[in-house]
Amino acid sequence: MSLNRETFGFATKAIHAGEEPDFRDGATGDVVVPIHLSTTFARKKVTEPTGGYEYTRSLNPTRKALEEKLAALENANYGLAFSSGLAAESTVLLSLLNPGDHIVAFDDLYGGTKRLFNQVFSNFGFEISYVDATDTSLVENAIKPNTKLVWIESPSNPLLKLSDIKAISQITHKRGVVLVVDNTFLSPYFQKPLDLGADVVIHSSTKYIGGHSDVLGGAVLVNDLAYYERIQYHQNAVGAVLSPFDSYLTLRGVKTLAVRLEKHQQNALHIAEYLSVHSKVSKVIYPGLESHPQHELAKAQTTGFGGVLSFEIKGTIDNAKQFLEKLNVFALAESLGGVESLIELPSLMTHASVAKEVRDQIGITDTLVRLSVGIEDIEDLISDIEQALA
Ligand SMILES: *Cc1c(COP(=O)(O)O)cnc(C)c1O
Numbered sequence: 176m177s178l179n180r181e182t183f184g185f186a187t188k189a190i191h192a193g194e195e196p197d198f199r200d201g202a203t204g205d206v207v208v209p210i211h212l213s214t215t216f217a218r219k220k221v222t223e224p225t226g227g228y229e230y231t232r233s234l235n236p237t238r239k240a241l242e243e244k245l246a247a248l249e250n251a252n253y254g255l256a257f258s259s260g261l262a263a264e265s266t267v268l269l270s271l272l273n274p275g276d277h278i279v280a281f282d283d284l285y286g287g288t289k290r291l292f293n294q295v296f297s298n299f300g301f302e303i304s305y306v307d308a309t310d311t312s313l314v315e316n317a318i319k320p321n322t323k324l325v326w327i328e329s330p331s332n333p334l335l336k337l338s339d340i341k342a343i344s345q346i347t348h349k350r351g352v353v354l355v356v357d358n359t360f361l362s363p364y365f366q367k368p369l370d371l372g373a374d375v376v377i378h379s380s381t382k383y384i385g386g387h388s389d390v391l392g393g394a395v396l397v398n399d400l401a402y403y404e405r406i407q408y409h410q411n412a413v414g415a416v417l418s419p420f421d422s423y424l425t426l427r428g429v430k431t432l433a434v435r436l437e438k439h440q441q442n443a444l445h446i447a448e449y450l451s452v453h454s455k456v457s458k459v460i461y462p463g464l465e466s467h468p469q470h471e472l473a474k475a476q477t478t479g480f481g482g483v484l485s486f487e488i489k490g491t492i493d494n495a496k497q498f499l500e501k502l503n504v505f506a507l508a509e510s511l512g513g514v515e516s517l518i519e520l521p522s523l524m525t526h527a528s529v530a531k532e533v534r535d536q537i538g539i540t541d542t543l544v545r546l547s548v549g550i551e552d553i554e555d556l557i558s559d560i561e562q563a564l565a
Contacts, residue, residue, distance in 0.1 A: 185248065185364060186433040193243030194426070208240040210423045233411045237419040241426050242394075245384070248363040248432070250370055251396035253403035255410055256422060260359065260379025261287055262415035263393030265295075267375060268324075270409040271353055271402070274300030276323040281308040281338060283331035283537055285357065285379075286525060308338040309469065315346045322350070328357040329366075330473075333485045333521045333545040334538050335460050337469040340476055344372025353402075359383070359512070364436045365479035369398055380425050382512025383482075386435055390424040392417050435514065438550040439482030445553050446546065446560065447484050455564050458487040482548045483511055485521075488564075492541040495520055499544065501563035504555050511547030516556055518546050 183191070196204045216228035228234055238256050246254035257263035268291075272278070280292060282305040292303045306313040308327050318325070325347050329338040340356060347354040355375045356368035362383040368376050378384055380392035397403050410416060417425070440463070447461035459466070462473040463480030473480055488495045499507050505518040509525050519525060522534060522541045529539065548556065 188247045189244070189432050190430050192247035193240040208237055208423070208426060210419050211236045212419055231419070232414055232416055235416070235419055235422070237426070238417055238422040241417070241422045241429075244426065244429060245363075245378075245380075245394050246396055248429070249358075249376055249396040250363075250367050251376065252398045252400070253396070253407075255395045255403075255407055256380070256417040256425070257393035257395070257410065258415050258417055258421075259391050260357075260377065260381060260393035261291060263377050263379075263395050264288060264291060264357075266409050266413055266415055267355065267377065267395055267406060268296055268301070269413065270405045271375075272296075272301055272323055275302070275321060277302040277304065277319050277321045278324045278326055279304050279306060279314060279317045279322055279352075280326040281328055281331060282306060283308075283334055283336055284326070284328055285332055285359075286528060288326075288328075288357070290528075307336075308343070309336045311339050311342045311346065314338075314343055318346070318350050318352060322352050324353050324355055326355045326357075328360065329476075330360050330462055330481065330483075332360065332483070333525070333543065335462055335467070335483065335485060337462065337472050337476075339472060340368050340371040340373060344374075347374075348372065360483060361477055361479070361481050362432060362436060362512075364432050365440075365481060366477045369396065371476060374399065375402065380429075382510070383436065383439075384429050384432065384512075385425050386428040386432065386513060387424075388510065388513035388515065390421050390428065392421055392425050435550055436479065436482065439548055440479050442550065442553050442556060443482045443484050443546075443548040444480065446548055446556060447486075449557055449560070450484075450486050453564065455489050456486050457489045460485040483545065484548065485543055485545045487540055488542045488544060490542060492520075492522070495542040495544060496523075498563050502559055503562075504551060504559040505546070511545075513547070514550050516547065516549035516551060518544060521545055 194208045214231045218225050241256050242254040304317050306317045327338045344354050354373045356373040357377045359379045359382050376396040378394040380394050444463045450456045450459045461484035505516045508517045
């Protein structure tokens with residue numbers, strides 16, 4: 176059996192790509208790829224590694240299965256799996272940049288990515304400018320002769336602002352700049368940035384791809400062979416690879432991505448609509464609502480709106496804290512993308528390290544709450560919110 180990526184649907188690829196049963200002599204036909212724990216692989220002839228395998232940091236059969244599956248899901252030619260989303264980001268930066276190069280980045284990026292740019296890479300002579308990437312012309316105007324990368328997330332976190340990936344890619348291609356898109360929030364099920372013109376896609380597979388809040392991981396997907404070879408060279412040289420067991424857990428999680436995301440979205444839309452008419456809520460931010468300023472762009476560049484939404488509670492930060500501490504089904508926790516519903520207060524949790532003036536300027540108010548809506552029964556989620564708001 177050989178799978179044709181062009182003709183199979185997303186859910187079929189999520190289950191089968193990279194895991195075709197092995198029917199060669201001596202193989203067992205496993206329908207699930209085994210966890211290959213061996214760190215080294217024996218060979219019969221000095222210069223002929225068996226099946227190309229030498230040492231697990233360079234190539235491991237379980238990780239390779241995951242890399243092939245993720246590539247199939249993003250419509251990418253090549254995939255690489257890393258020990259975390261930030262390990263994937265660091266390796267991409269090391270592979271594609273030289274000291275003195277300039278990065279244009281969205282001002283509403285994941286906090287850990289900003290820390291990596293501002294506290295780590297800036298020490299090695301990289302220059303970074305932040306712009307509001309919802310306005311494509313601001314991205315264009317920020318590009319300088321030494322700009323090598325444009326780095327965006329769409330939708331962003333926690334304000335769910337969108338960037339026009341296709342329009343930005345037309346500019347970066349014209350200017351010889353690499354466009355990197357962090358696709359963690361929607362996953363390839365709802366958005367395929369490479370198809371929209373991006374050059375490099377990054378994931379924290381810790382979130383929707385793994386999907387069960389039990390495995391940390393990252394991924395990089397590209398179409399261009401030269402980028403793939405450079406990033407793979409650095410992945411092996413730096414050593415930030417996903418372990419065989421974590422590759423297996425991620426393979427297991429990603430098989431249900433399509434059904435999980437349908438349910439995440441259905442629940443998120445229901446809660447967004449419920450909150451929109453609630454007297455104790457002043458604002459709901461969800462790209463699936465017509466009230467979202469970029470609802471039309473969301474419909475044009477994505478096939479769904481995801482499972483994360485934010486809203487503002489009327490009142491003070493203490494009212495917001497009381498609400499969060501009263502919930503029973505929603506766990507009060509950072510992170511997102513797992514089957515269980517999570518809730519957090521960005522101003523005191525995920526975005527506490529962002530200066531208050533900057534938070535106020537970009538719209539992260541004291542009473543802004545972020546939900547990662549899980550796949551529980553919607554009645555239980557609504558009743559939980561109802562009693563806590565009361
Ligand atoms: C969590 C996250 C990351 C970092 O990934 P880790 O797996 O935690 O290292 C990067 N980008 C986004 C959008 C994230 O949500």
